Amino acid sequence: MMKYLFTPRAATYGVALLVLLFLPQFLSPYHLMLMESGLSLAIMALGLNLLLRYTGVLSFGHGAYFAAGAYAVGLLHMYLPDQFTFENAILAAILVSAAVSALFGFVCVRHTRIFFSILTLALAMLLFAVLEKAYHYTGGSDGIRVPIPTFFGYEFEGMRRFQFLIGPYYYVVVGIFAAATVTMLAVVNSPFGKALQGTRDNELRAEMIGIRVKRYRWYAFVISGTFSGLSGGVWSFVNGHITPEISNWVFSGEIVYMVLLGGFMIFEGPIIGALLFTYLRLYAVAMTEYWMLIIGATLIFLVLALPGGVTGGLYSLFSRLKPKRVS
Amino acid sequence: MVLIYTLNGLYFSAFLFLTSLGLSIILGVMGILNLAHGSLYAIGGFVGAYLIGMMAQSPMPVTLIVAVLGAVTASGAVGFVLETTLIKHMYRRALEYQLLITFGILMLIEDSIKLVFGGESRYASAPFDAMGSIDIMGHTYSTYFLFVMAAALFAGLLIWWVMAKTRLGIMLRAIEMDREMAQAMGIPMRSLTIAAFVMGSAFAGLAGVLVVPTTPAVMGMGMDPLIMAFIVVVIGGLGSLRGALLGSIIVGLTRSFTVTYFAELEMPLLFLIAVVILIIRPEGLFGQK
Numbered sequence: 001m002m003k004y005l006f007t008p009r010a011a012t013y014g015v016a017l018l019v020l021l022f023l024p025q026f027l028s029p030y031h032l033m034l035m036e037s038g039l040s041l042a043i044m045a046l047g048l049n050l051l052l053r054y055t056g057v058l059s060f061g062h063g064a065y066f067a068a069g070a071y072a073v074g075l076l077h078m079y080l081p082d083q084f085t086f087e088n089a090i091l092a093a094i095l096v097s098a099a100v101s102a103l104f105g106f107v108c109v110r111h112t113r114i115f116f117s118i119l120t121l122a123l124a125m126l127l128f129a130v131l132e133k134a135y136h137y138t139g140g141s142d143g144i145r146v147p148i149p150t151f152f153g154y155e156f157e158g159m160r161r162f163q164f165l166i167g168p169y170y171y172v173v174v175g176i177f178a179a180a181t182v183t184m185l186a187v188v189n190s191p192f193g194k195a196l197q198g199t200r201d202n203e204l205r206a207e208m209i210g211i212r213v214k215r216y217r218w219y220a221f222v223i224s225g226t227f228s229g230l231s232g233g234v235w236s237f238v239n240g241h242i243t244p245e246i247s248n249w250v251f252s253g254e255i256v257y258m259v260l261l262g263g264f265m266i267f268e269g270p271i272i273g274a275l276l277f278t279y280l281r282l283y284a285v286a287m288t289e290y291w292m293l294i295i296g297a298t299l300i301f302l303v304l305a306l307p308g309g310v311t312g313g314l315y316s317l318f319s320r321l322k323p324k325r326v327s
Numbered sequence: 328m329v330l331i332y333t334l335n336g337l338y339f340s341a342f343l344f345l346t347s348l349g350l351s352i353i354l355g356v357m358g359i360l361n362l363a364h365g366s367l368y369a370i371g372g373f374v375g376a377y378l379i380g381m382m383a384q385s386p387m388p389v390t391l392i393v394a395v396l397g398a399v400t401a402s403g404a405v406g407f408v409l410e411t412t413l414i415k416h417m418y419r420r421a422l423e424y425q426l427l428i429t430f431g432i433l434m435l436i437e438d439s440i441k442l443v444f445g446g447e448s449r450y451a452s453a454p455f456d457a458m459g460s461i462d463i464m465g466h467t468y469s470t471y472f473l474f475v476m477a478a479a480l481f482a483g484l485l486i487w488w489v490m491a492k493t494r495l496g497i498m499l500r501a502i503e504m505d506r507e508m509a510q511a512m513g514i515p516m517r518s519l520t521i522a523a524f525v526m527g528s529a530f531a532g533l534a535g536v537l538v539v540p541t542t543p544a545v546m547g548m549g550m551d552p553l554i555m556a557f558i559v560v561v562i563g564g565l566g567s568l569r570g571a572l573l574g575s576i577i578v579g580l581t582r583s584f585t586v587t588y589f590a591e592l593e594m595p596l597l598f599l600i601a602v603v604i605l606i607i608r609p610e611g612l613f614g615q616k
């Protein structure tokens with residue numbers, strides 16, 4: 001335990017957490033809300049990266065599990081309003097997304113490479129089509145409104161959404177985000193995480209030394225999907241409204257974009273990516289009507305010139321600047 | 328009425344065939360799933376609608392021919408530029424980069440269309456109106472729909488002839504089967520991959536220009552066709568011509584009949600079919616392992 005507490009990484013985490021906790025003193029309310037959105041998306045980016053970086057498969061339909069989490073919250077409010085507390089909502093988001101990803105993942109993990117991506121995409125679009133067409137149950141393309149919940153019995157009666165979001169909810173998001181990050185770090189460094197990387201590097205050899213490849217990949221899929229569901233649940237309160245669009249493949253594409261923007265070869269890359277993407281899109285939308293041009297051009301630049309993402313670029317810059325040892 | 332539903336279904340199929348053909352060629356020859364395919368379709372639509380609007384005074388066949396040629400050329404040219412500047416760097420890259428670059432291109436093209444043509448919808452129903460309708464066993468049916476089916480049939484035959492009988496097609500199939508071996512036999516890979524990408528893009532443009540007489544060109548018009556073509560390619564098999572034809576007919580007829588009887592089930596059912604086929608035969612009905 002002690003050897004993990006006094007490492008440069010742990011120190012950086014401590015500083016980052018302190019900065020996050022003091023951010024409300026410096027940021028304008030508007031930027032604070034964006035930060036909440038970015039932090040909740042970061043949880044999903046971490047989840048996606050468990051598959052991309054550590055398992056070696058690319059999901060192009062992770063919006064489905066995000067939507068499963070968000071709709072679990074929305075439907076809980078719609079059908080069981082008296083059970084609509086924050087803790088129940090988050091629990092529902094986790095359980096429903098775990099169930100959906102266990103079901104979808106079961107068929108997806110039998111494939112790799114482009115077949116895996118295509119299958120995840122098709123399944124996400126299936127969920128999208130169901131959410132959109134079943135408007136008697138899900139509100140269709142109008143979506144569902146998500147109001148302020150009670151919080152372990154404490155009611156925010158009379159508080160406006162805006163005050164709730166820039167006040168207490170920010171700390172809730174930071175707390176969940178921190179817990180999720182530490183959990184994911186533990187997962188990837190566990191024997192299970194190492195075994196996953198083994199299946200990624202050489203599936204046959206992993207199978208030969210007794211790792212049940214498909215089963216491990218399935219576990220990774222469920223963990224990844226559950227992180228996305230948690231992310232969707234947390235995010236649904238920030239956004240206050242959910243629509244089927246979050247299960248559309250375009251949103252799933254944006255998640256992959258976030259992960260690559262931050263850099264998927266470094267554990268913290270997806271977090272940076274999710275935050276950067278949130279702000280990048282905001283500035284692009286605010287700056288011009290042609291924001292997709294900016295986002296698209298950035299993406300193409302990233303793929304061609306900076307495949308390691310922002311963190312990968314910084315890392316190689318630092319290692320180049322570091323004075324070389326004479327051997 | 329079943330006759331009309333069948334005809335409507337075949338009309339959907341004709342469109343799907345034209346759209347999925349290009350996607351399938353690019354996937355088969357280059358191994359790249361082109362997410363920007365719908366945007367190339369939209370370019371065809373907007374250019375076609377613009378030309379039809381411009382030439383309102385000319386006789387109809389001339390307008391239609393100019394619009395089709397213009398749209399196909401525009402999409403093909405954009406495809407050429409994309410391949411030679413961006414896509415050519417992607418063949419050796421990992422899957423995530425291949426998918427993301429076409430995703431980036433999609434966003435780039437969508438906004439470029441907005442920049443060039445303005446954000447508003449463009450109507451170009453002149454060819455549809457001019458062709459009128461005919462009587463089929465007591466039901467009136469628009470001639471334009473029949474024209475589109477004929478066009479798709481012609482395009483299908485053309486591509487079949489190219490792939491089966493010409494030197495170009497034989498070389499393309501060789502690349503599909505075994506890239507390395509094809510290269511070792513001295514097949515000019517560069518020019519052929521460009522040719523395949525331009526051909527695929529041009530087919531997307533053709534589908535786009537043929538749709539604007541029935542529904543106006545609007546922003547984001549390529550999104551639905553992309554996802555439909557994607558289903559067709561999944562059902563038929565990656566990179567298979569026969570598969571694209573059969574997949575289009577399955578999807579087109581399913582769509583036509585579910586829209587009529589259980590409208591809400593249409594999209595979920597199509598995705599369900601695609602998912603089931605992916606699970607039991609991931610290489611599609613006609614794909615090779």
